[in-house]
Amino acid sequence: MRRLWVRSVLALVTVAATLVATGLPAAACGDDKPAVAAKHSAGDPGSVKGVRTVGALPDAQGAISANFLSYGRRDVMVVSGEFGLKVYDLTRDPARPRAIGELSLPGLWETEDTEVDAQRKLVFLSRDPRAFEGNTHTGESGVYVVDVSKPEAPAILSYVRVPAGHTTSCVDGCRFLWTGGPAKADDQPADWGGRPIWVTDVRDPRHPKVHPDPIDLARNDGKTDYVHDVQVDTAGVAWVSGAGGVRGYWTSGVHRDPVEGRIRRASALDPVPYAGGGVDETAAPSKFLHNSFHPVGPVADGAWRGHDLVYATEESFLDGCAGDGVLTISALDGSYHGEGWRSSPEDPFRLRSIGTWTVAGQEGSDPVSDDCSAHYFDLRGHVLVQSFYAQGTRFLDVSDPTNPRQIAWFRPADASSWAPYWHDGYVYVADNARGVDILKLTA
Template structure:
């Protein structure tokens, strides 16, 4: 398939204000509100006698923090023999912390300063080649969707104390980027579409980049995961790869999974063919029921099968891997209709149904269970955004960020009845992404930096 290199500037149909180079971007993705204020000092975590909201906490202990990482958006980890390194990306660029001696007391060892970088959500790493991939949204560095440059920075982290940019590849997407096939390829998606893209598109799909030579990335010309919203090409927000290698693309219109290697039956083409990262084979998935997620915008997803890599992992199956966890990102007044965690069944979607869905004959996955912060203990709709965001799973406990509603620990052993077992909502919370690591939960909080939590129950 033909490949292209750097592309020209993009003009978008979605209007956006051009920000000064030193200003913060106005929102994370099109569904997110402009909630970026100067970080406040850490406060108490209980309701005071005066009635003033001072936050809330239950069955969770704050064991450490990194306030110097204010502006944090995402985090990941790399192992260097016995050295354990936390990598944090955000509006400042990329920072590295040694957590080998005490995982609750990160010690900063390196920094790649890129003030104004946006958005680096769900930043991923190549554990073998020690690379970090930072997505550049067109709104980075004071740009906007109309004219801003998008693409991916590939960062060399072989020496975590000396983070350096190996290359930058410009491509027609840049909100998030994800590793495919052991980080030999990247799938990059979002944000809203550019004016030079087809008029009937609702957002940017996925572009594939060959990074087998990370100094010379090659972008495939033809995008993938098109026609995802009942036949309409729309915004792909993020991609997660499960333990069996299926790549799940979440965005407006639901979640669809793809095989990216090997010979398989293609249920859409009705033939056996070879799957590749640039020409994947549909596997399962489709639209999420609007009764569960009215906005149809699925932010990220996860299908847990087999033995999950990471500490504390156990074999975990629901119907042989038929359950799909997905986050809806949506913002509405009062929390009640804000984005939720949706658990759906993949049964009935393995025959390409999600790729044949149309407005006239829509296909939707069956909803198994849902959970949101609305009306839950520890929530306060007056404190701000209530939408669901990124999550991570260890065993039967799912930990999830809910912006101003903080970080929630949810027991999903019964997927029909997800149950909150702990929460951490400081009054200045802006929780974006949590991650289990060494028995603790590291949380990228856009206002506070990094909070390190321990579920005590």
């Protein structure tokens, strides 16, 4: 969630002054840090190992997120960025996508983790309050519903204002959206650390309905704080990441509510807590979790065989590389009875951290760059692929979750890697500076 071009000196001074005034480290803010284009060593040639580049889309420069849709035998990729949407056909040759459509909306802000309804062929595109030269204090936020039933001609079906807008995610089979972030607006409660989740009913995508009451409150040891993103696992549990950790919710079906102590029906408007909580500060000092992944079912092998784990990314931008965000792996044991919802400063609850990985000092890294925060990742089998901004794309063997091991990497000299995606045997990397790189793991 970081902009990668230089912002004004005034913005730098303002953020620095805010940090001093609040006593918070940069990592605790959970908001975009001003500073900078991706930093690299002068003359840095980059570094690549165990990966082959098979294609690239430089015309998608500014890419932030990608999704894949199937139209019968036709395979299509939708790329989002501050330009809007670009659509590519992968059918004939997935290593050489062919541009077929575009929705131009220049002036959007990032569009991180844009999501799609694969059945109805819809794209849900967040409008962050900083879009179109707005700001977090007073800017307008909302969600565009884009019809891509004809991928050559994506069109806005509807737009609805939402009190949050950094990311928006499908829950309950894309019948509803959960939208969160960024930092709070001036008209929101003063004691909030950031925006929680607002729920939008998109069962009628032409007429979205925003529920007035936010959810996932009091997530940071009792304080309502910044929700950054939501990922839904294959069992339908929605995992909510942000300041204060990662918490999972049922959004449908009948379940026991461990907080209320009764069995009740879950819905997107009134979800039932499942598990989760804060992550040990020794693993993620900032307490700001950017996104997560929960593999359904117990770990099949390794030191934690039979346990329920959650993978999460800490995003933080501190001076130097060593203190920047990490990939964390935590056990959900001990969090199934609402512990993460009862956590307080006086009696904090933390998940047990069993493994971490950071790009700092790893083979293939640029030792001079300080743009090293962890960002989005994707997991297939035991191989996790993750973006680390200027430190590029890293492939990790996580078969032993207590000891993630790097097995390959792709760090071009001008890397600004935001999000990698496994698809049909390839990895498509949304790189804010380069567009989309298409990789084949050979390690």
